[in-house]
Amino acid sequence: MLGDAELEALDAQLGDFSVSSTKHHDILQAVIQKYGKLLENYRILRSDYEEEKESRERYKKLSRERVHNPFVLVLVDGDGYIFNDDLVRANAEGGSNAAQMLNSCIRECLPNVVRNSDQCRIMVRIYANLAGLSKALSKAKLVGPEKRSLAPFAASFTRSQDLFDFIDADDKKEGADFKIREMFRLFAENSQCKHIFFAGCHDTGYLSLLTPYRGKSDRITLVRTGAFSSEYTSLRLGIVDFPAVFRTFSLPTMPTATNNGTKNVLPLQRSQSPIIDHKSAAANTTRVCKYFQTGSCRFGSTCANAHVIHDVRRAAPPETNILPWGAIGPTMAAQGSPTLWKPPNFVQPLAMDGAQQRNRDNLTDDLPISTPQTEGMIPVNKDGERLDTVIPKPTPEEWSIYNQRVKQQKPCNNFYMRNQCPIPNCTLDHTPLEPEALHVLTCILKGYPCPRKGGCRSADCYNGHICQKNGCYGKGCRLNYYMHSMDPKVTDWVMPASLPGTDDSSEESPTESLEEIMSSVGGAPV
Incomplete structure (x- = not known):
């Protein structure tokens, strides 16, 4: 039998268990209630998420629809950009021909500035x-004396292409300027407008409009004419010539008779025609602007001296063009094709500071090194320019093996660098190449510049994007100054834009002598 003390102890334990059980029950009920609230909140959040997801899908669909009709815009100030004499004289037929020629020239330039250019309309x-332009052309004996004698040309130009318009801006002062400015602002940030060709560089008044887009050559290209203002070169935008479409020289100013019978040459006002004839100016003055010849005149059309396009004292050969900074480059004017060139970012690598000098002297210390983790990826610097991984300098033994192989037959670059040769019945060597000779060939090809420079993203491009020779500053080097002034330090590794074997660009095999090739890559004949 249990005593009284034991019974009291058991009763106390039962009481404690009852209290503990009650607490556990209360806690369990609270947990169940919180869990129920969490489920309810989750259902609400999931409903909101589904609505947001549906809204985002609709937005993506609308965005895709917006870029379904990409186009490029060509803005032309017709008071300063005059079509060639033969086109103007042909009247209505000339307007149609002018539209077709301009369309062909723009279409030829598009692959250089726009991706998927074949999908873009113009x-x-x-x-x-x-009225003012007709008057000026009439005095030049290009059209009839009627007040609006150029109207048939303009109407035919407009009818010939769906999106081509030759618009009369009336004779109000700055009428054309106002229209061009507003059209530029409207389409400059439009996602459907992939590129703008701006033909108004005879008038420095447009500089303020284009200055915010300095350096954006992927967005804007300037069209050059005979009265091209050198101040536009400071914008670092692409520049294109259409010599087969627009006059390369301005219309002459018209002489007016005075009371004493002599003639004075008066400049035409904007309401008549804004065109200045620099050839006539040169004939009526003994002072020629020497700064205009090098593209550095800061006064533009307001300069008191004559701006002569081709000074007889510094004339370039007929087959060349004088670029704004004084360099001479090839032209295709004789074939009627556009000539496209871009300012070289105004880099002067021969005038480097001390830090840059040290970087060139020990360049290979900064260039990236290929690792298994970065295999197949492209190194870029802080400016997004492509770099090349370090390639060790070939040894004399490797040169000897390569020399012996080349004496037998010249190797095929595409076959050894891209594992394929697109040329049927290729006469170059495709037999297995020794590793030493392959190393020398790789080094040689890196001494030839890639035409896409730092913007190249091809997976199997075997040309050079930066000069790897320590102490080289461009003099006598095949790689241009741009490839000697790049930052050699890698900041990122990016995936290539094209897979191996899909790049259609190919470089011709070197045709120089072995001595010249070896000298260019730092080797020596063995």
């Missing part, structure tokens, strides 16, 4: 004071 807007 929209042309020409704004001009038709």
Whole structure:
């Protein structure tokens, strides 16, 4: 039998268990209630997420629809950009021909500035004071004496292409300027407008409009004419010539008789025609602007001296063009094709500071090194320019093996660098190449510049994107100054834009002598 003390102890334990059980029950009920609230909140959040997801999908669909009709815009100030004499004289037929020629020239330039250029339509807007322009052309004996004798040309130009318009901006002062400015602002940030060709560089008044887009050559290209203002070169935008479409020289100013019978040459006002004839100016003055010849005149059209396009004292050969900074480059004017060139970012690598000097002297210390983790990826610097991984300098033994192989037959670059040769019945060597000779060939090809420079993202490009020779500053080097002034330090590794074997660019095999090739890559004949 249990005593009284034991019974009291058991009763106390039962009481404690009852209290503990009650607490556990209360806690369990609280947990169940919180869990129920969490489930309810989750259902609400999931509903909101589904709505947001559906809204985002609709937005993506609308965004894709917006870029379904990409186009490029060509803005032309018709008061300063005059079509060639033969086109103007042909009247209505000339307008149709001018539209077709301009369309062909723009289409030829598109692959250089726009991706998927074949999908882009071309929209042309020409704004001009038709009455004033007709008067100026009539005095030049290019059209009839009627007040709006250029109207048939303009109408035919407009009818010939769906998105081509030759628009009369009336004879109000700055009428064409106002229209061009507003059209530029409207389409400059439009996602459907992939590129703008701006033809108004005879007038420095447009500089303020284009200055915010300095250096954005992927967005804007300037069209050059005879009265091209050198101040536009400071914008670092691409520049293109259409010699087969627009006059390379301005219309002459018209002489007016005075009371004493002599003639004075008066400049035409904007309401008549804004065109200045620099050839006539040179004939009436003994002072020629020497700064205009090098593209550094800061006064533009307001300069008191004559701006002569081709000074007889510094004339370039007929087959060359004088670029704004004084360099001479090839032209295709004789074939009627556009000539496209871009400012070289105004880099002067021969005038480097001390830090840059040290970087060139020990360049290989900064260039990236290929690792298994970065295999197949492209190194880029802080400016997004492509770099090349370090390639060790070939040894004399490797040169000897390569020399012996080349004496037998010249190796095929595409076959050894890309594992394929697109040329049927290729006469170059495709037999297995020794590793030493392959190393020398790789080093040689890196001494030839890639035409896409730092913007190349091809997976199997075997040309050079930066000069790897320590102490080289460009003199006598095949790689241009741009490839000697790049930052050699890698900041990122990016995936290539094209897979191996899909790049259609190919370089011709070197044709120089072995001595010249070895000298260019730092080797020596063995």
